[in-house]
Amino acid sequence: MINLTAKKGQVKNPSTSEPIIGRISKNANLPASIRDKYILILDDSSKIESNGFLAYIRFGEEIASISSSRDVFTLPETMSYLQEGDVIKLNPSTGGVRAIHRKSAHHNALLVTEQCNSFCLMCSQPPRKINDSYLVNELERAIPLIDTNATEICLSGGEPTLLGDSLFSLINKIKLYLPQTSLHVLTNGRKFKNLELAKRLQDINHPDLMLGIPLYSDVSDIHDFVVQAKGAFDETIRGILNLKSQGLRVELRVVIHKQTYKRLPNLAEFICRNLTFVDHVALMGLEITGFTKVNLDALWVDPCEYQSELTEATHLLDKFRIHTSVYNHQLCLLDESLHKFSVKSISDWKNEYMPECAGCTKMNECGGFFSSAIIKYSNNIKPYF
Amino acid sequence: MEGSKNPHKRKVASVDVDLRVFNMDAVKSACYRLADVGQASIKVNPNDDKYLLIAFSLPSSYSDAEVECFLDEFNTELIDYDLRIKIREETAVSRNLILAYAFADTKLSEE
Amino acid sequence: MEAANLAKKFNNQEYYQEKLQDKLYQFLPFRFSRLNDKVFLSNEVGEYCLIENSEFKKFASHELNVNSNIYHNLKAKHFLFDDIESVSLDLLGIKLRTKFQHIHNFTSLHMFVVSLRCDYSCKYCQVSRQSEDKSQFDMKESTALKGIDFVFESPSQSIKIEFQGGESLLNFSLIKFIVIEAKKRNEKENRDLEFVIATNLSFLSDEIIEFCSEHGIYISTSLDGPEHLHNKNRARPGRNGYELTTNAIARIRDTLGPDKISALMTTTEASLNSVKEIIDEYMSQGFNSIFLRPLSAYGFAVKTREAQKYDTSMWLEFYKEGLDYIIELNKKGIFFRETYASIILTKILTPYNPGYVDLQSPAGAGSSAVIFNYDGKVYVSDEARMLAEMGVDKFLLGNLDENTYAEIMGSDVLLDCLAETITESVPMCRDCAYQPYCGADPVRHFAAEGDWVGHKAKSGFCNKNMSIFEHLIGLLESDSETKRILTSWIRT
Numbered sequence: 001m002i003n004l005t006a007k008k009g010q011v012k013n014p015s016t017s018e019p020i021i022g023r024i025s026k027n028a029n030l031p032a033s034i035r036d037k038y039i040l041i042l043d044d045s046s047k048i049e050s051n052g053f054l055a056y057i058r059f060g061e062e063i064a065s066i067s068s069s070r071d072v073f074t075l076p077e078t079m080s081y082l083q084e085g086d087v088i089k090l091n092p093s094t095g096g097v098r099a100i101h102r103k104s105a106h107h108n109a110l111l112v113t114e115q116c117n118s119f120c121l122m123c124s125q126p127p128r129k130i131n132d133s134y135l136v137n138e139l140e141r142a143i144p145l146i147d148t149n150a151t152e153i154c155l156s157g158g159e160p161t162l163l164g165d166s167l168f169s170l171i172n173k174i175k176l177y178l179p180q181t182s183l184h185v186l187t188n189g190r191k192f193k194n195l196e197l198a199k200r201l202q203d204i205n206h207p208d209l210m211l212g213i214p215l216y217s218d219v220s221d222i223h224d225f226v227v228q229a230k231g232a233f234d235e236t237i238r239g240i241l242n243l244k245s246q247g248l249r250v251e252l253r254v255v256i257h258k259q260t261y262k263r264l265p266n267l268a269e270f271i272c273r274n275l276t277f278v279d280h281v282a283l284m285g286l287e288i289t290g291f292t293k294v295n296l297d298a299l300w301v302d303p304c305e306y307q308s309e310l311t312e313a314t315h316l317l318d319k320f321r322i323h324t325s326v327y328n329h330q331l332c333l334l335d336e337s338l339h340k341f342s343v344k345s346i347s348d349w350k351n352e353y354m355p356e357c358a359g360c361t362k363m364n365e366c367g368g369f370f371s372s373a374i375i376k377y378s379n380n381i382k383p384y385f
Numbered sequence: 386m387e388g389s390k391n392p393h394k395r396k397v398a399s400v401d402v403d404l405r406v407f408n409m410d411a412v413k414s415a416c417y418r419l420a421d422v423g424q425a426s427i428k429v430n431p432n433d434d435k436y437l438l439i440a441f442s443l444p445s446s447y448s449d450a451e452v453e454c455f456l457d458e459f460n461t462e463l464i465d466y467d468l469r470i471k472i473r474e475e476t477a478v479s480r481n482l483i484l485a486y487a488f489a490d491t492k493l494s495e496e
Numbered sequence: 497m498e499a500a501n502l503a504k505k506f507n508n509q510e511y512y513q514e515k516l517q518d519k520l521y522q523f524l525p526f527r528f529s530r531l532n533d534k535v536f537l538s539n540e541v542g543e544y545c546l547i548e549n550s551e552f553k554k555f556a557s558h559e560l561n562v563n564s565n566i567y568h569n570l571k572a573k574h575f576l577f578d579d580i581e582s583v584s585l586d587l588l589g590i591k592l593r594t595k596f597q598h599i600h601n602f603t604s605l606h607m608f609v610v611s612l613r614c615d616y617s618c619k620y621c622q623v624s625r626q627s628e629d630k631s632q633f634d635m636k637e638s639t640a641l642k643g644i645d646f647v648f649e650s651p652s653q654s655i656k657i658e659f660q661g662g663e664s665l666l667n668f669s670l671i672k673f674i675v676i677e678a679k680k681r682n683e684k685e686n687r688d689l690e691f692v693i694a695t696n697l698s699f700l701s702d703e704i705i706e707f708c709s710e711h712g713i714y715i716s717t718s719l720d721g722p723e724h725l726h727n728k729n730r731a732r733p734g735r736n737g738y739e740l741t742t743n744a745i746a747r748i749r750d751t752l753g754p755d756k757i758s759a760l761m762t763t764t765e766a767s768l769n770s771v772k773e774i775i776d777e778y779m780s781q782g783f784n785s786i787f788l789r790p791l792s793a794y795g796f797a798v799k800t801r802e803a804q805k806y807d808t809s810m811w812l813e814f815y816k817e818g819l820d821y822i823i824e825l826n827k828k829g830i831f832f833r834e835t836y837a838s839i840i841l842t843k844i845l846t847p848y849n850p851g852y853v854d855l856q857s858p859a860g861a862g863s864s865a866v867i868f869n870y871d872g873k874v875y876v877s878d879e880a881r882m883l884a885e886m887g888v889d890k891f892l893l894g895n896l897d898e899n900t901y902a903e904i905m906g907s908d909v910l911l912d913c914l915a916e917t918i919t920e921s922v923p924m925c926r927d928c929a930y931q932p933y934c935g936a937d938p939v940r941h942f943a944a945e946g947d948w949v950g951h952k953a954k955s956g957f958c959n960k961n962m963s964i965f966e967h968l969i970g971l972l973e974s975d976s977e978t979k980r981i982l983t984s985w986i987r988t
Contacts, residue, residue: 121506218572220579224512234583241586259500263568270572273543273847274587291503298500315980320846320988417923421954461530468556469527469927476525479577479585483525483540486589487596 003078009095010062010074020071020090021100021138022054023145024082037145039088042072055090057082057097073097087145089138100138103147107347110139112170113158118188119228120214122255122299124290127158136166143170144177152182161191168200175206182208186253189213190232192239202246210249210279213240216260218270226259237275244277251280257299261306268313272320281317283310284345285328289372296376303333304380311335331366332382346370356381396443398423398452400459401436411466412437418462423455513562513578520558521571521578524588528552529929531966541591542843542932543573546973591847595932598849598856598864603905604652605853605865607878608643608674609660610635611667612870615698616732620762622885624662634667635870640674642896643868647678648685649901658692658716660867660878665699675711692716696730696737697744705751715748717741719759719781721767721774729764745781759783763791768810771818775825779832787835788818790960808956812963823971826981838985840968843933845986853877855935855961857919862893862910872896874904876913879939890942913938917949924952930965 022039028050030038035052042058055071059080073090075082075097082088085103090096101108112135116127146153153174160167174183183206192198201209213236216226220233243250252271256264264283271281285303286292292299303310310326315337317324326338327345334342344367353368360366360383369377402412416425416439423441430436443455499508528537535552538544547555547566554560555576560567562578570576574584612633614624625633647655657678659671675691682689691713708715720726723738730737748757759781761767761774771788778786791811818834825832842850853860861876868874872895875881880891891913894904904910917936919925925934937957941950944957952958972979 119506121502219568220571220582221509221512222568225507225509228506230512231579231581234579234581237583238586241583241590266569266572274591276847294503295500295506298502316983319983319986414923414927417951418953420951465528465530466927472523472526472556476523479522480525480540482585483588483592486586487592 002081004099005097006076006079007094007096009076009097011090011092011095012072012074013070014092015070017092019134019138020055020092021141021145022088022090023147024057024084024086024088025053026084039090041082041084057088057090085147087142089142100142101146101150101153103150105347107152107154108150109154109156109347110142111157112136112139112155112160112167113163115162116157116159116188117162117190117229118159118232120291121226121228121259121295122257122286122290122292124287124292125156125158126290132158133166136163136170139170140173143173146178146181148178148180150178150181152184153178154184154186156186159190160185160187161189161197168204171201171206171209172204175204179207182210184210184212184251186212188227188232188236189239189243189250190229190235192242193235195242195245198239198242198246198248201243202248210251211243212251212253212282214253214255215240215267215271216254217263218267219263222259222263240275240278249279251282252278253282253284255284255286256303256306256310257286258301259298261301261309264306264309265312265316268316271322272316276320276322278322281322281324282345283314283324283326283341287328287370287372288375288377289370293375300376302378302380303329304378307333307335307338311338314338314341328367328370330369330378330381331362332360332384333378333380343367354381357383359383359385361385394445395424396445396447396452398441398443398456400439400441400456401430402439402463404435404437407463407467408470409437411463411470412439414466414469415459415462418466419455419459423459520560520562521567521576523576524574524584526575527927527929527931531969536929536969537570537575538929538932539574540588540932541595541847544844544929544969545569545573545575546969594847595849598851599858601652601654603650603862603864603866604654604851605656605658606643606647606650607658607660607865607867608635608640609662609868609870609881610640610664610670610674612662613666614661614663614696615666616663616696616730616737618730618762620729620764622882630667633662633870635670635868635872637670637673639868639870639872639896640670641677642872644674644678644681646868646874646896646901646904648681648687649905652687654688654690656690656692658694660694662870663696663698664693665695665697665704668699668704672707675707675713679711690714696741697748698732698737698740700744700747705748708756709752713752713756715752715757717745717757717759718762719745719778720761720764721770722777725766725770725774728766729762742781749782754782760787761789763789763811763814765791765810768814771814772821775818775821775832779825779830784831785833785835785838786818786822788815789836808959812960815964816967819967819971823978823981826984827977831984833985836964837968837982838987840933840964841982842986842988844968844972845983846988848988850987854937855933857917857925857931857935858914859917859936859938861891861913861937861939862905863914866893866905868896872898874899876910877939879943883939883943888943890948891939913948917941922949922952924958928952928962930962933965934961 022037024041025038026041028040032052036054038053039055039057040050040053042056055073057073057075059075059077062074073095079097082099083104086099087101089098089100114125114128114132119127189211215223215236217223223233224230240250254260254267271278286299314324314326324341325343326334326341327343329342331339331342346367351368352371353363354377357363362384423443426440428438430438443452524539526537526539528535531546533549534546535549536544536546551566555570574588577584612623612625647657664671671693678689691711693713694716697717718730719741720729726738727735745757767774775786791807819837822832822834839850839852839855842848853865856864861880865877866874867878867881869881874893874896875884876891876893884892891909893907893910917938919931919934919936925931938948940957941955942948945951972982
């Protein structure tokens with residue numbers, strides 16, 4: 001597990017109290033004219049010979065003898081995975097750092113807000129009612145710095161559509177600065193019950209955009225219960241219909257837990273009948289983080305117990321030629337016929353293996369576990385030999 | 386539906402239907418449905434026009450049990466067709482909405 | 497429903513259940529029919545629920561328990577709604593539009609009878625001629641050209657041109673002519689054009705194979721069963737029909753490919769006891785599906801109602817035995833499909849229309865398929881053409897050489913036929929729970945009863961189809977393996 005954030009660090013001679021957002025470079029000899037966008041990683045020597053960078057970072061213990069340049073941040077060792085090309089935010093007030101975009105990572109999720117109009121029982125990013133418009137502002141600054149070879153980025157929250165206009169300008173900016181990057185936006189889709197919003201999104205004309213929308217049941221009140229919002233099901237479906245009517249790509253995401261697994265085949269049937277035009281369906285394992293921890297009793301079910309429902313649902317969707325994937329499940333827990341649908345989906349920064357996995361020949365193919373799974377995971381983990 | 390002349394050697398079974406309970410259309414539909422077995426002759430009771438008199442002409446080979454069975458079936462059909470009328474009435478509005486939604490904005494309705 | 501053990505700030509499921517003011521819920525349009533001791537319900541787009549009688553009574557009286565599984569199923573499948581804001585009406589509208597999309601596309605199958613000449617004298621055929629005189633019974637090029645014009649008047653993007661007869665290969669030069677002309681026209685039209693030659697294969701030659709290969713043409717032939725049965729039904733000089741046909745099938749498989757050859761069987765009384773042998777024959781000839789077709793139409797016009805009933809019940813035994821056998825084969829790991837079942841299952845289990853002409857409402861006759869006889873006369877279907885040969889020209893729409901497309905496809909014959917037989921409104925069909933899966937067959941009903949609507953309580957067509965629907969639904973609800981097998985047959 002990698003920590004994307006370190007709240008506190010040491011900072012020497014901060015020249016500003018405003019957050020610093022920049023791209024990491026190892027090259028002390030970058031042309032002077034562009035240095036002010038980069039953050040230089042200092043090598044072991046304590047001397048700073050190059051000037052003009054946005055800031056300087058190093059890892060480990062503070063060295064008293066470091067020369068008195070401005071904006072030198074000493075970060076904990078846990079952050080030493082940061083490398084050239086990563087985009088980070090440094091906080092001069094606390095010495096803290098947040099990794100916004102990592103060049104080498106396959107999955108990069110950009111948090112746009114922590115506010116939400118739902119309150120899912122298993123929310124992995126519990127909503128906070130605070131003014132977090134600074135998040136979008138920082139992203140607006142970060143996007144031009146992100147490596148243009150990035151294959152995919154993801155916008156998530158909270159609920160991104162609560163940003164209103166800022167969301168559209170953010171997406172537009174991403175389109176302009178990262179035209180070759182796939183954009184995945186995670187949203188509950190409810191605000192798109194307003195067709196105008198869907199049209200506005202289509203008008204941006206992003207070349208490779210997919211909206212990932214959760215749908216937890218074929219029965220409206222069960223879905224509303226899981227997301228703890230009355231009318232959410234109807235709004236979400238209307239949102240999906242509007243988005244598809246504008247030609248936008250939609251993925252349905254289903255988190256499988258005690259409240260949703262029984263009707264999983266019914267949900268699959270519902271999708272095949274009513275939402276047959278969706279571009280992808282992701283059937284996902286539970287992440288033991290956020291609200292899941294406090295609702296564990298109502299949510300936890302060993303994946304072994306729902307294999308027949310999962311198998312039936314997956315094969316039905318597949319029969320209807322709906323592109324389907326199974327995420328966040330360990331291969332040894334999955335029915336053999338589902339292995340070909342299984343995708344290594346856990347972001348590398350939260351991915352682990354358990355002691356029971358020792359010696360397993362399929363470790364590489366298997367996605368492993370969420371780091372948070374240490375709290376609770378299946379009793380039936382068995383390595384392949 | 387006026388019954389045809391009763392061919393001789395057919396069995397006849399009769400039933401009274403209370404029009405305060407059952408819709409006339411339901412009666413006709415039920416008779417139509419069973420027409421391949423029993424030919425129905427329907428009249429209004431001359432003494433009490435709230436009742437219909439229905440005489441079914443059934444195959445001569447039918448035993449009493451089979452006749453009873455036929456009448457039970459007729460009764461079930463009658464109740465079912467009556468229910469169908471009720472359902473149709475209750476769903477008329479939503480049905481029109483669904484049809485309107487289905488065919489609005491398609492060239493089918495414009496051409 | 498047990499209450500979930502949730503942290504404090506979370507609400508239980510009951511909190512999210514809406515209730516309408518005076519009733520628990522309202523119905524959405526549905527039909528119902530009794531199936532053994534249960535009740536089968538279907539909605540406007542063919543989604544179904546099979547429930548106990550006691551549950552149906554509660555449902556019908558608006559007394560169903562809102563926490564029950566049945567309630568959830570009926571709500572999710574759009575048989576009821578309990579919220580004014582419900583999106584179910586929108587979804588039903590979209591599904592209904594999908595279901596009727598094919599009407600908008602109109603006619604796709606166009607059959608050209610290129611010749612009535614034939615080397616066979618099959619028991620059930622009323623059409624073919626054995627004459628040597630080509631000019632009398634072959635379609636003329638000028639007629640064919642008018643037929644091609646007609647084809648491209650259809651708005652359908654997908655166009656299938658099928659060559660029939662008699663024996664179509666006896667006029668192969670006209671087939672070539674039509675294929676080349678149609679392809680030329682299609683350079684501008686840009687439709688999805690497909691060609692099929694229906695033939696007994698007696699006259700298959702290298703030249704023909706090469707032409708078919710060059711133009712991607714499909715071949716459809718007749719194989720009634722094992723040798724003794726096939727030759728009994730389908731007589732030709734030399735009595736070697738089976739040998740010729742099966743050799744040709746193998747040859748086509750090797751040259752054009754296995755996906756380019758298909759076979760149809762015609763069921764006669766002689767077939768009724770041999771369904772397993774017929775299926776085995778199809779498997780040994782390398783096919784992975786069979787269409788167990790109804791008893792041949794010939795003679796049905798003259799049979800008494802009693803005889804028709806007998807025929808229907810004998811055929812149903814034949815069909816069910818065949819279907820059971822095929823399911824057993826699938827359970828052993830052999831993928832083999834019964835085509836009629838797969839068409840019906842597609843209607844039951846998916847929102848799509850499988851495009852089978854004889855199970856559509858409005859009727860597929862004309863609206864989906866049309867046939868041009870060798871003499872230019874236009875009929876709504878092959879059966880209609882055969883009826884005409886027997887002296888009944890009720891379904892003659894016009895003549896390519898004398899009438900325009902508008903006159904033919906806009907004729908009263910066609911429009912009245914379609915409008916008056918539409919199953920959404922005719923007696924019994926209107927209320928039948930299987931209506932979404934069934935269709936109008938005006939030609940068959942007219943031939944059997946003199947009335948193109950037909951009295952469905954007495955109709956062999958209705959009896960047959962209802963029995964099959966009930967049988968298939970019973971199978972779907974029986975065991976999960978059978979359900980999985982049947983689901984694998986649907987066309988998506």
